[in-house]
Every structure is written in structure tokens, then in C-alpha cells.
Amino acid sequence: AQTVTQSQPEMSVQEAETVTLSCTYDTSENNYYLFWYKQPPSRQMILVIRQEAYKQQNATENRFSVNFQKAAKSFSLKISDSQLGDTAMYFCALGNNNDMRFGAGTRLTVKP
Amino acid sequence: GAGVSQSPSNKVTEKGKDVELRCDPISGHTALYWYRQSLGQGLEFLIYFQGNSAPDKSGLPSDRFSAERTGGSVSTLTIQRTQQEDSAVYLCASSSRGRSYNEQFFGPGTRLTVL
Numbered sequence: 001a002q003t004v005t006q007s008q009p010e011m012s013v014q015e016a017e018t019v020t021l022s023c024t025y026d027t028s029e030n031n032y033y034l035f036w037y038k039q040p041p042s043r044q045m046i047l048v049i050r051q052e053a054y055k056q057q058n059a060t061e062n063r064f065s066v067n068f069q070k071a072a073k074s075f076s077l078k079i080s081d082s083q084l085g086d087t088a089m090y091f092c093a094l095g096n097n098n099d100m101r102f103g104a105g106t107r108l109t110v111k112p
Numbered sequence: 113g114a115g116v117s118q119s120p121s122n123k124v125t126e127k128g129k130d131v132e133l134r135c136d137p138i139s140g141h142t143a144l145y146w147y148r149q150s151l152g153q154g155l156e157f158l159i160y161f162q163g164n165s166a167p168d169k170s171g172l173p174s175d176r177f178s179a180e181r182t183g184g185s186v187s188t189l190t191i192q193r194t195q196q197e198d199s200a201v202y203l204c205a206s207s208s209r210g211r212s213y214n215e216q217f218f219g220p221g222t223r224l225t226v227l
Contacts, residue, residue, distance in 0.1 A: 006154075035215075043201065045218035091154060100145070100216070104154035 006103035023092030032096040116219035137206030
């Protein structure tokens with residue numbers, strides 16, 4: 001069975017600072033994909049960043065980057081220069097074949 | 113283009129009543145997913161449709177829950193004899209293919225409250 005664990009239910013960060021959200025996972029598959037989704041208070045879930053497990057290079061999307069450690073099965077999200085609009089629930093997800101598993105989420109609050 | 117839409121956005125019902133939740137996926141997307149998100153919880157997978165294949169119903173919590181997808185497009189999630197523990201946000205997502213490396217596009221969800 002595939003599992004995704006987010007051990008930080010809540011986090012906060014000052015505007016303009018950097019924050020890292022943790023995610024660990026477990027799978028017996030060698031080929032899979034990892035995702036971070038953002039869910040603002042409006043409830044609309046949107047994709048933040050995606051990482052293919054066969055790629056060693058960490059994915060980056062503007063202020064968002066990941067630290068993918070395949071051997072450790074770790075997939076953390078770093079948000080640089082945090083903005084008030086980054087306040088949201090963040091979900092880590094693991095996808096393989098037709099199975100997608102989500103973590104319990106981390107509620108991030110960016111403080112002015 | 114239009115994204116995934118869901119209706120109603122909010123539904124309040126009495127215990128024991130049946131409810132139907134609707135999802136309109138992005139046009140052309142062959143894969144459709146239903147999830148349940150309880151307060152403070154992650155996403156719980158309910159059911160998955162891919163094209164004309166038999167749906168994966170492995171996540172449905174009880175036989176009170178069912179879903180169908182007509183014509184490979186619109187989907188309806190039905191909860192019969194609702195219970196208070198069914199109260200949650202029900203999210204629908206679609207993707208262009210059924211492989212889980214494709215981005216899932218989510219709808220805004222339906223907040224169900226069972227009194």
C-alpha cells in the first residue's frame with residue numbers, strides 16, 4: 001500500500017521569509033510521481049509543483065521548489081519569499097499507475 | 113476554457129434523506145475522481161472513472177454511496193440515507209488521462225451538512 005505522511009498539521013511564517021513543508025511517503029514502486037497541491041480558503045485545489053521519481057533534479061516553479069530525496073522517501077516543499085496569498089492548506093500526493101494518495105495536509109499561515 | 117464545476121456548492125440535509133452531488137469535468141478529460149474531505153482531514157479517495165472501463169469503487173465507505181458517470185462526462189455521486197458522519201466537503205477532479213502522473217484539476221467542492 002502507498003502512504004503519504006505530512007507530520008506538520010500547522011505552520012506559520014512571516015511574510016518574505018522562507019518556509020519548508022515536510023512530506024514522507026512509502027511505496028514499493030520504482031516509477032511514481034509526487035505532487036504538492038495548494039488549497040486556499042476558497043477550497044479550489046490547484047497544483048503547485050510536480051516531480052517525476054526518475055528525475056534526480058529537483059523541480060522548481062518560481063518561488064516554489066522541492067527537495068526530493070528518493071532513498072529517504074522524502075519530498076519537502078520550500079516556499080521562498082512567502083506572500084500573504086500563500087496562506088492555504090498544502091497537500092503532498094503520490095501517484096502511481098491509477099492510484100493517487102494524499103497526505104493529511106499542512107495548514108500554512110503567512111503573517112504580515 | 114471552463115474548469116471542473118460542481119453543484120450545489122453547499123447542501124444542507126436532514127439525517128436519513130438522500131442527496132445527489134454533481135460534477136462536470138473539463139471537456140475531453142477521460143478520468144474523473146471523487147474525494148471526500150472531512151474537517152481538518154486530508155483527501156479520502158472515493159471512486160475513480162476512466163473512459164468506458166469499470167469504475168474503481170474501492171474507496172466508497174459503504175453501500176449507501178454510489179456514483180455514475182453518464183456518457184463519459186458528467187458524474188453524480190449519490191448518498192442514500194445520509195448520516196451525520198457524511199458531513200464533509202466532496203471534491204471532484206478530472207484529468208486528461210487515467211495515469212496518476214497527470215495533473216488532476218479539482219472542482220470547488222460541495223460542502224454537505226447532515227443535520
